[in-house]
Amino acid sequence: METYDVHAVVNEILKNQYFTNHGPLARALEAKLSGWFGVRNAVLVGSVELALLVSLIAMRKEGQRRLVCKSQDYSSRLMHMGALCGLEVCAIKEMKMYSEESDVFYRAIQSSGVDQFLGGSNGHTVITEVCSSWWRFSPSVGKFASYPMPLILPLPTEGGGSVLLFDSDEDAERARNVRSSYGITKPVSVFVTCNGRYSEAQAGAVLNFLNRCSRSVQTGT
Amino acid sequence: MVRESSHFLSTSNLYEPDKHRVLGYVDLWMAKGGHSRPGALVALLEQRLCEYHHSKYCVAFATGFWSLVACLRLKALNAPEVIIPSFTYRRLADVVFWAGKTPRFVDVDPGTLAISPKAVERAISSKTGAILAVHPIVNCCDVGALQGIAHDHRVPIVFDAVESVHETCEGRRVGSFEGAEVFSLHASKLINGLEGGYVCSDDREFVARLRRFKTHDATSASLQEPGSWIPSEMPDLHAAFALAGLDEIDLNVSHNQRIYRAYQARLKTVPGIRLRAFDEAEQTSFKNIVAELTDRSSCSRDSLVQQLNHNGMLARAHYSPPLHTRSYEFPVSCPDALPVTESVAARFINLPCGFRMKEGDVSSVVDVIEKSLSMDSGG
Numbered sequence: 175m176e177t178y179d180v181h182a183v184v185n186e187i188l189k190n191q192y193f194t195n196h197g198p199l200a201r202a203l204e205a206k207l208s209g210w211f212g213v214r215n216a217v218l219v220g221s222v223e224l225a226l227l228v229s230l231i232a233m234r235k236e237g238q239r240r241l242v243c244k245s246q247d248y249s250s251r252l253m254h255m256g257a258l259c260g261l262e263v264c265a266i267k268e269m270k271m272y273s274e275e276s277d278v279f280y281r282a283i284q285s286s287g288v289d290q291f292l293g294g295s296n297g298h299t300v301i302t303e304v305c306s307s308w309w310r311f312s313p314s315v316g317k318f319a320s321y322p323m324p325l326i327l328p329l330p331t332e333g334g335g336s337v338l339l340f341d342s343d344e345d346a347e348r349a350r351n352v353r354s355s356y357g358i359t360k361p362v363s364v365f366v367t368c369n370g371r372y373s374e375a376q377a378g379a380v381l382n383f384l385n386r387c388s389r390s391v392q393t394g395t
Numbered sequence: 396m397v398r399e400s401s402h403f404l405s406t407s408n409l410y411e412p413d414k415h416r417v418l419g420y421v422d423l424w425m426a427k428g429g430h431s432r433p434g435a436l437v438a439l440l441e442q443r444l445c446e447y448h449h450s451k452y453c454v455a456f457a458t459g460f461w462s463l464v465a466c467l468r469l470k471a472l473n474a475p476e477v478i479i480p481s482f483t484y485r486r487l488a489d490v491v492f493w494a495g496k497t498p499r500f501v502d503v504d505p506g507t508l509a510i511s512p513k514a515v516e517r518a519i520s521s522k523t524g525a526i527l528a529v530h531p532i533v534n535c536c537d538v539g540a541l542q543g544i545a546h547d548h549r550v551p552i553v554f555d556a557v558e559s560v561h562e563t564c565e566g567r568r569v570g571s572f573e574g575a576e577v578f579s580l581h582a583s584k585l586i587n588g589l590e591g592g593y594v595c596s597d598d599r600e601f602v603a604r605l606r607r608f609k610t611h612d613a614t615s616a617s618l619q620e621p622g623s624w625i626p627s628e629m630p631d632l633h634a635a636f637a638l639a640g641l642d643e644i645d646l647n648v649s650h651n652q653r654i655y656r657a658y659q660a661r662l663k664t665v666p667g668i669r670l671r672a673f674d675e676a677e678q679t680s681f682k683n684i685v686a687e688l689t690d691r692s693s694c695s696r697d698s699l700v701q702q703l704n705h706n707g708m709l710a711r712a713h714y715s716p717p718l719h720t721r722s723y724e725f726p727v728s729c730p731d732a733l734p735v736t737e738s739v740a741a742r743f744i745n746l747p748c749g750f751r752m753k754e755g756d757v758s759s760v761v762d763v764i765e766k767s768l769s770m771d772s773g774g
Contacts, residue, residue: 177430180421180632188414193582193589193636194407220457220590223625250613250624257621258493332433333630365724366492369460373590375632 176309176330176383183378192374196357199377206384207337211318215346217338218329218372219353223255225326225336226303228370230259230278232349233299233324240264243280252280283321302326309387324349331379335372404708404747404756407583408682410647411750412639420635436634441593443641448570450595452602455634456609457627459557459579459592460490463527465608466575466594467494468623469601470551471524476728478518479527480510481719482736487529487555488718488727495622496524497726500719502733508671508743509536511735512544518731519548526552530559530569532683532745533671538564538572545574553577557592560585561648561680568678570595580629580637583749585647585680588637591629647750651681654748657757658684665761667692667768671743684746685713687739694768696744702767703747708760713743 190198200218208216219225230241241261243252248265256263261278279300303326304318318325318339325339340346350358353370420436427435437455444453456462467477467490477491481500491498499522501514509531519526528541538554545552556562557579559569570576576595580588596602607614609627617624640647655673662670671685688696696712703710717736719729747760 175430180425180429181418183632184414184417184421184635187589188411188417191411193409193411193587195590221626227625250618253621254613254617254624258495258625260495332430333628367486367489368493369458371458371590373630373633375589375630375636379630379632 175332176307176334178331178379178382178386180379183375183382186378187374190374194356195354195371195373197374197377199374199381200357200372203377203381204337206381208339211339213323213339213341214343215340217340217346217349217353218357218377219336219338219349219370220372220376221333221370222303222326222328222336223251224353224368224370225338226252226255226280226301227258227368228349228352229301229324229326229338230255230261231352231365231368232345233278233301234259234365235276235278235299237276238278238299240274240277241280242266242277243282247280247282304328309384329376329380330383331376333376334380334383335376404752404760405749406683406709406711406745406747408585408587408647408651408749409582409751410585410587410640410643412587412636412643416639416642417635420638421632424631424635433631434628436631436638437629440588440629440634440638440641443638444570444593444595447641447644448576448595449568450570450576451597452595452599454594454596454602454605454609455580455629456592456594457629458590459577459581459584460486461609461625461627462577462579462592462594463490463553463555464493464625465605465627466553466577467491467496467525467527468620469604469608470553470575471496472551474522474524476520476522477525477527478510478515478523479718480529480736481717481729481733482508482714482739483510483529483718484555484557484714485718487527488721488723491527492725497728498718499523500717500727500729500733501731502735503739504537505735505739507531507534507536508739509534510541512537512540514731514733515541516544516548519544519550523548523550526550527555528552529555530562532558533685534674534679535559535562535564535569535677538569542573557581557584558683559680561644561678561682563678566677571597573597575601580633585682586637586640586644588629588633588640591633591637648680648682650750651748653754654752654757655681655684657754658686658746658761661757661761662686662764665765665768667694668764682748684748686744686746687742688744692768694770696741699764699767700744703760703763706759706763708747708763710747711745712741713745715740715743 204216241256245265245267441453476499477496488498504511554576580591
């Protein structure tokens with residue numbers, strides 16, 4: 175279990191006197207993660223599931239009806255997220271034709287990082303989720319930068335939420351606007367908004383944990 | 396003179412609970428198992444909120460937004476529309492989208508500025524899946540009339556009470572009514588839980604479904620209803636802030652009352668603007684300061700907002716623009732004219748308020764208002 179110094183996080187929030195979302199701690203964490211992974215944009219979202227919803231809406235194209243995944247990645251979780259976005263979730267082996275232009279693809283990358291996606295992805299929107307505690311595999315941090323974006327990564331600590339990585343500034347801004355009006359760089363038109371906000375407590379907990387990890391690596395403890 | 400941003404006056408409550416009280420709850424969480432027992436403080440918060448609202452059950456969520464979505468998803472009939480006011484929170488139509496329904500906009504009552512029971516009754520049809528009634532940010536909607544209509548037509552009703560944490564309606568605590576009432580713990584609201592929401596209900600079976608909706612693992616029961624699950628557990632650290640804020644709620648309300656009294660005293664002599672009065676026959680939080688530009692004002696509401704913002708005082712156009720005038724990429728419905736909404740849409744303003752506002756700041760705000768109104772009238 176990833177623990178953090180709760181007292182230190184409370185003190186930091188009260189010192190900053192910033193209680194709404196996407197304040198100084200969230201901004202610091204986004205900067206740390208984008209630098210760490212070598213991508214232009216890190217967009218913090220309240221949970222992995224919300225990150226999936228936000229990315230599906232941000233990357234939405236007219237006429238999309240199906241969320242397509244490998245059969246081993248089909249889950250009740252994906253079914254619910256697809257349903258919330260109005261998408262039917264299909265596992266590849268159940269489909270007669272699995273490469274309709276309007277399909278959006280979901281792929282999961284397990285801890286090994288091996289990616290053997292079966293379906294074609296040329297021209298399709300592909301949303302990739304890293305399903306591992308990547309922070310345990312340091313110093314391999316940064317390897318995800320070569321994967322197609324957007325990329326969803328879980329964050330450490332209970333309720334630590336998630337980060338969406340984007341190279342495209344435009345895609346990232348749409349995701350921020352879908353997430354909420356907090357933390358946007360500029361208002362842009364999106365299909366629908368939700369509340370995928372990321373709190374200062376979440377940011378403080380993750381920063382505290384990652385900083386402690388870094389210190390442990392540096393001191394060899 | 397433009398204020399420094401750190402002194403920026405806001406329309407949000409931003410209550411800062413006592414540090415030692417927050418840390419006391421953190422210590423309590425640690426004593427109960429801390430990181431190895433997530434949810435321990437949240438359970439305590441739910442229990443305390445039940446007592447506070449005189450509610451039978453309370454379910455905490457990560458946000459008020461997803462609390463509303465959950466209630467509509469689980470309560471609505473198998474029919475396509477949810478009736479909502481147009482003159483309301485700017486993202487309420489989006490809530491209805493996530494609930495898998497189409498928002499059907501209706502008018503507000505000119506007296507309360509809340510969803511009009513008559514308009515709701517006119518809009519009910521075989522397409523109606525639910526009513527989402529919103530308490531306005533000053534006083535309450537007509538709970539009795541709306542519940543009567545919902546009951547007569549056998550349509551579920553959900554109350555959005557995010558700004559009505561402390562209020563009573565006809566002497567009864569908001570949160571203790573039948574069905575589902577949704578609250579927010581966002582830092583801008585009366586109780587600052589940093590972020591969060593909760594649902595009060597007297598319906599045991601519905602509460603069990605709400606808990607399944609927000610739990611970390613999708614349960615087999617949820618598989619029958621695609622879209623009826625999204626993990627929305629509130630972090631314990633948020634609960635620590637909310638519990639501390641709940642302990643101090645009387646201090647918070649007293650502060651807000653002083654600010655409201657200061658506005659009352661100053662604005663009563665300013666022509667062209669009228670403070671929206673709290674109903675003091677009921678219990679109220681005095682949290683939000685809303686004023687109306689009257690016919691005597693030659694200054695537009697938007698111009699006044701601009702002047703205040705220019706002076707480092709965050710003011711907002713109240714519920715503007717109304718939802719039915721916005722453009723949407725998802726389906727919405729508004730077959731009827733909404734004359735009251737149209738007539739009030741450009742008249743109301745949210746003035747700076749909340750914990751960071753001091754009584755002395757009210758004079759500065761009113762000075763800017765007075766100057767703006769007199770300039771625009773050629774004074």
